[in-house]
Amino acid sequence: MHRRSRVFAAFALLAGAWFAPAASAGYVIDSNVADWGLVRTGQASNWTPSSGVEQYMVDDQTGGSNVFLNPGYGGQKYDAEAIYLDWDATNLYVLVVTGVSPNQVHNPAANSYGAGDILIDFGVNGSFDYGVVVKNYAGLNPGTLYRAGTFNYGIWTAPGVTGTPGTDPVALKTGTALGATQLSYSATGFNNLGQYASDTHYAIETAIPLALLGSDWGVNGPNKAFFVQWTMYCANDIIGVDPAPSVPEPGVPALLAAVLGAVTLGARRRVAR
Numbered sequence: 228m229h230r231r232s233r234v235f236a237a238f239a240l241l242a243g244a245w246f247a248p249a250a251s252a253g254y255v256i257d258s259n260v261a262d263w264g265l266v267r268t269g270q271a272s273n274w275t276p277s278s279g280v281e282q283y284m285v286d287d288q289t290g291g292s293n294v295f296l297n298p299g300y301g302g303q304k305y306d307a308e309a310i311y312l313d314w315d316a317t318n319l320y321v322l323v324v325t326g327v328s329p330n331q332v333h334n335p336a337a338n339s340y341g342a343g344d345i346l347i348d349f350g351v352n353g354s355f356d357y358g359v360v361v362k363n364y365a366g367l368n369p370g371t372l373y374r375a376g377t378f379n380y381g382i383w384t385a386p387g388v389t390g391t392p393g394t395d396p397v398a399l400k401t402g403t404a405l406g407a408t409q410l411s412y413s414a415t416g417f418n419n420l421g422q423y424a425s426d427t428h429y430a431i432e433t434a435i436p437l438a439l440l441g442s443d444w445g446v447n448g449p450n451k452a453f454f455v456q457w458t459m460y461c462a463n464d465i466i467g468v469d470p471a472p473s474v475p476e477p478g479v480p481a482l483l484a485a486v487l488g489a490v491t492l493g494a495r496r497r498v499a500r
């Protein structure tokens with residue numbers, strides 16, 4: 228291969244890596260977990276998703292209402308079991324699997340709590356910036372992405388220690404509507420997912436249009452590290468995921484610059500000879 232051909236091949240390879248659009252993830256927002264690669268055979272390995280899934284976290288617990296989940300109690304009925312995250316060129320996709328039913332009575336006075344919102348912290352600075360509202364308990368619209376205003380909090384101030392208000396944000400209290408997402412929350416539960424095969428699970432699945440995330444998302448992916456969390460209104464159990472920042476974004480233009488520098492240097496050397 229001629230020198231120029233080799234340099235061009237390297238350039239094309241790097242340019243391709245830089246400009247290639249993200250593959251279409253193609254998730255169907257229907258509370259069916261199969262499109263994330265989750266199979267239901269009653270084994271612990273069922274929680275492991277397809278290799279293409281960007282990031283995930285599993286914390287599958289079981290048992291009755293006295294079982295400690297961290298920071299609170301509640302067993303399977305309040306179990307935050309897993310969260311999965313992926314994106315393509317159009318949407319940010321989130322899947323939450325939990326023991327919390329969409330029909331669970333939300334009545335804090337009777338010590339019964341329903342689902343909280345999917346909250347996103349860009350910058351991972353402890354301040355949530357967005358929320359996809361899941362239920363209408365705060366008078367906000369389920370399925371809408373809001374820029375966060377104020378929050379409702381759980382009932383725990385430390386593991387096993389209750390306090391009012393608790394320290395964990397669970398859902399938006401106020402916010403500014405940014406636009407519609409796709410949202411699905413299992414109408415009926417399913418089992419056979421994971422080693423506690425008879426336990427009942429519900430899936431909350433959403434597709435958030437990247438265009439709604441403004442400058443927090445660029446053409447090559449997230450512009451900064453971010454953290455996605457879900458819990459229920461009491462925050463008995465909390466699950467979150469924090470994808471590694473996408474290193475190639477600043478790195479690839481730097482490599483391209485290095486290749487262009489090498490080409491220029493090569494041309495100069497040829498001239499010098």
Ligand SMILES: [Ca+2]
Pocket residue numbers: 254255256257258259260261262263432
């Ligand atoms: Ca699905």
Ligand SMILES: [Ca+2]
Pocket residue numbers: 286287288296306307308464
């Ligand atoms: Ca859990």
Ligand SMILES: [Ca+2]
Pocket residue numbers: 287288289303306308326423426
């Ligand atoms: Ca469980």
Ligand SMILES: [Ca+2]
Pocket residue numbers: 348349350351352353354355356
């Ligand atoms: Ca933030």
